[in-house]
Amino acid sequence: LAKTTQPISMDSYEGQEVNITCSHNNIATNDYITWYQQFPSQGPRFIIQGYKTKVTNEVASLFIPADRKSSTLSLPRVSLSDTAVYYCLVEGGADGLTFGKGTHLIIQP
């Protein structure tokens, strides 16, 4: 049973806000929600992490509803360089970091 489910791909345009939603119905009490970004021919890199409500940093915002069964990564005013694969992870124990297939985000001019 997959820990997370997210759309395989999304398209948007430069200057738009992009929201990527991830479902994690079986999230455990100890689990945090973490998002990574991966460009072609590179390893993933950490974007943001949260436990509940809202977290914001210089790159993105993460919205987590009260039931924590889903989360939304929000990228404000995207540019072409935001074209990448975005992974949602839930992690709480020392059992390895499990990545899914991610969401391929394509930003067009």
Add this chain to the structure above:
Amino acid sequence: DAGITQSPRHKVTETGTPVTLRCHQTENHRYMYWYRQDPGHGLRLIHYSYGVKDTDKGEVSDGYSVSRSKTEDFLLTLESATSSQTSVYFCAISESGDSLDRDTEAFFGQGTRLTVV
């Protein structure tokens, strides 16, 4: 960037030969991970380590073994390489594998492209 180095960066080998990939870190992080990435499959965990001589299997561990004799090095070995092990391999490190520590950001190496012919 976190001090993590994978070697070699590229390798072509023949079916049936043993292959060892090396991951070296200078961050003194406790956790180290090996992943493979294939089109249509995303990143899949092969093995991980939570300390010297402490390792555990991931979701695709068959055909792979690992060793960690010191904190800074995590070796991935393919005892007898097969064509199905052609892939890009990523190593990652993190200070803690327990999210309660709030320090679970993982840092990835640049990857090793392995081709088994």
